[in-house]
Amino acid sequence: xxxxxxxxxxxxxxxxxxxxxxxxxxxxxxxxxxxxxxxxxxxxxxxxxxxxxxxxxxxxxxxxxxxxxxxxxxxxxxxxxxxxxxxxxxxxxxxxxxxxxxxxxxxxxxxxxxxxxxxxxxxxxxxxxxxxxxxxxxxxxxxxxxxxxxxxxxxxxxxxxxxxxxxxxxxxxxxxxxxxxxxxxxxxxxxxxxxxxxxxxxxxxxxxxxxxxxxxxxxxxxxxxxxxxxxxxxxxxxxxxxxxxxxxxxxxxxxxxxxxxxx
Amino acid sequence: xxxxxxxxxxxxxxxxxxxxxxxxxxxxxxxxxxxxxxxxxxxxxxxxxxxxxxxxxxxxxxxxxxxxxxxxxxxxxxxxxxxxxxxxxxxxxxxxxxxxxxxxxxxxxxxxxxxxxxxxxxxxxxxxxxxxxxxxxxxxxxxxxxxxxxxxxxxxxxxxxxxxxxxxxxxxxxxxxxxxxxxxxxxxxxxxxxxxxxxxxxxxxxxxxxxxxxxxxxxxxxxxxxxxxxxxxxxxxxxxxxxxxxxxxxxxxxxxxxxxxxx
Numbered sequence: 001x002x003x004x005x006x007x008x009x010x011x012x013x014x015x016x017x018x019x020x021x022x023x024x025x026x027x028x029x030x031x032x033x034x035x036x037x038x039x040x041x042x043x044x045x046x047x048x049x050x051x052x053x054x055x056x057x058x059x060x061x062x063x064x065x066x067x068x069x070x071x072x073x074x075x076x077x078x079x080x081x082x083x084x085x086x087x088x089x090x091x092x093x094x095x096x097x098x099x100x101x102x103x104x105x106x107x108x109x110x111x112x113x114x115x116x117x118x119x120x121x122x123x124x125x126x127x128x129x130x131x132x133x134x135x136x137x138x139x140x141x142x143x144x145x146x147x148x149x150x151x152x153x154x155x156x157x158x159x160x161x162x163x164x165x166x167x168x169x170x171x172x173x174x175x176x177x178x179x180x181x182x183x184x185x186x187x188x189x190x191x192x193x194x195x196x197x198x199x200x201x202x203x204x205x206x207x208x209x210x211x212x213x214x215x216x217x218x219x220x221x222x223x224x225x226x227x228x229x230x231x232x233x234x235x236x237x238x239x240x241x242x243x244x245x246x247x248x249x250x251x252x253x254x255x256x257x258x259x260x261x262x263x
Numbered sequence: 264x265x266x267x268x269x270x271x272x273x274x275x276x277x278x279x280x281x282x283x284x285x286x287x288x289x290x291x292x293x294x295x296x297x298x299x300x301x302x303x304x305x306x307x308x309x310x311x312x313x314x315x316x317x318x319x320x321x322x323x324x325x326x327x328x329x330x331x332x333x334x335x336x337x338x339x340x341x342x343x344x345x346x347x348x349x350x351x352x353x354x355x356x357x358x359x360x361x362x363x364x365x366x367x368x369x370x371x372x373x374x375x376x377x378x379x380x381x382x383x384x385x386x387x388x389x390x391x392x393x394x395x396x397x398x399x400x401x402x403x404x405x406x407x408x409x410x411x412x413x414x415x416x417x418x419x420x421x422x423x424x425x426x427x428x429x430x431x432x433x434x435x436x437x438x439x440x441x442x443x444x445x446x447x448x449x450x451x452x453x454x455x456x457x458x459x460x461x462x463x464x465x466x467x468x469x470x471x472x473x474x475x476x477x478x479x480x481x482x483x484x485x486x487x488x489x490x491x492x493x494x495x496x497x498x499x500x501x502x503x504x505x506x507x508x509x510x511x512x513x514x515x516x517x518x519x520x521x522x523x524x525x526x
Contacts, residue, residue: 010479067484067486068489069486069488093481093492093493112457112458112460112461113460113461113464114461114464114465114468114477114480115479116468116472116476116477116479118471118472119468119471119472121464125460126460127457127460153457155453159451159452161492161496162447162448162450162451162496163453163457164493165447165493165496165497166443166447166448166453166458167444167458167461167480168480168481168482168493169441169443169447170440170441170444170458170461170462170465171461171462171464171465171479172478172479172480172481172482172483172510172514173510173514174437174440174441174462174465175468175474175477175478175479176474176478176482176513176514177432177433177436177437177440178432178433178437178469178477179474179475179514180429181429181430181432181433181474182429182473182474182475183517184428184429184432185425185426185429187425188422188425188426189422190418190422190425190429192469192473192474194375194390194414194416194426195375195429195430195433197375197376197389197390197414198375198376198434199433199434199437199466200466201376201384201434202377202434202437202438202466203462203463203465205377205379205438206438206441206455206459207459208382209379209381209382210445210455211438211439211441211442211444211445211455212442212445213379214377214438214441215435215438215439215442216273216377216378216434216435216438217377217430217431217434217435218331218356218431218435219431219435219439221330223330223331223332225331225332226331226356229424230356230427230428230431233424233425233428234428239512239513239516240513242509243506243509243510243513246505246506246509247439247506250439250443250502250503251436251439251442253502254439254442254446
């Protein structure tokens with residue numbers, strides 16, 4: 001297929017590379033900042049543009065990967081006079097209905113992953129969640145999605161927003177826990193590297209055990225003595241102290257609920 | 264060496280298996296509950312006991328792996344009349360000084376990992392943090408630690424408690440984030456498995472990028488629109504809503520501090 005990318009951020013970069021590797025032709029890359037558009041377009045052998053009016057009608061599919069907050073106005077500008085084209089956004093938290101009134105053939109392709117420009121992610125095993133305005137468009141999007149990933153699921157906007165929320169916990173908040181650990185270690189001259197085996201095992205574990213079953217540590221044992229000492233160590237950072245308290249409380253409460261379920 | 268294990272929980276099980284595989288002889292396994300002692304002792308070809316008075320003097324090293332809150336009283340009971348033996352505890356959060364007055368030769372061997380009985384962990388690449396009452400005992404503990412792990416570090420009690428706190432964030436709180444995700448998905452009939460590629464990539468990423476650099480998502484972009492919607496989705500669970508709010512705030516604040524550092 002011929003594809004034009006609207007956006008040049010982490011997700012646009014990764015999906016662009018995956019699509020090109022799958023044999024699709026990237027026609028144009030749009031970014032508000034020309035430098036960013038040029039940088040990605042050159043990687044994808046596409047043409048860079050930084051004006052909506054320069055986005056031509058040569059592509060079959062237009063993929064919008066932008067900050068959620070600007071998506072609405074960009075859709076209105078980009079979809080104009082291209083009623084025979086397919087428009088997709090890639091946002092977990094944005095309903096498909098955002099296209100209504102602006103496009104005729106539209107849908108969503110949400111690849112659930114954490115993307116950084118510095119790391120090219122293997123799309124093959126990455127779950128992609130798709131949705132479309134009708135079955136004909138859904139088949140087109142499915143074909144496109146299956147060309148880059150082996151795990152393609154159809155999911156409604158209503159369910160996808162919970163999936164996106166779950167991803168924020170499993171990725172963004174997890175990474176922030178790593179970050180807090182890293183800062184605590186740095187303050188005591190311990191290199192972050194020593195945590196990597198623990199981080200890896202914690203991730204591997206939930207391939208075999210449920211997170212509820214995998215839980216260890218003072219909160220699930222409800223070792224108040226240790227938890228009190230930990231909170232004191234965090235005295236200089238009331239926000240982290242607060243996070244410690246709420247996470248421990250939630251671990252403990254969830255364990256009680258799970259135990260009751262088992263009984 | 265000849266080793267007796269005091270405790271039969273997740274850590275005792277894993278360190279016992281590692282020590283046996285490294286060629287050490289496990290003499291006895293003590294647990295308050297005889298059934299637990301028998302279960303682990305049979306795995307390690309050791310003798311099971313459930314009374315302190317039954318712990319004999321045949322071992323060179325006695326390793327205490329118990330809930331932090333009971334460690335003090337067990338130390339007093341176990342170390343009595345064995346002044347030529349070495350006593351170790353394996354707790355991250357407990358200072359070595361707990362042995363003072365009860366034992367003559369003592370130290371700490373803290374293997375930083377999340378242990379479950381169902382999963383035998385590879386000790387070879389697992390960081391072990393050691394400490395001892397004097398240099399002679401330190402050398403003995405180092406020899407023992409190096410027989411099961413290639414990554415042995417000497418660390419004081421004062422620094423180890425921060426390491427333990429960091430491990431709670433990087434493991435227990437991370438796992439709880441997985442658990443919250445899992446519950447959110449289950450409520451919308453999405454299997455937890457779809458999160459595994461995201462969980463794995465989030466862990467792999469910090470092998471190459473710092474957590475600060477690896478961060479993505481609405482909080483670091485400060486996308487208030489998405490964050491408000493997410494908080495509404497969590498309305499049924501005020502505790503998780505609160506965690507969402509504090510984690511997002513902390514991600515945002517840390518990003519500002521990091522940006523200022525760069526400038």
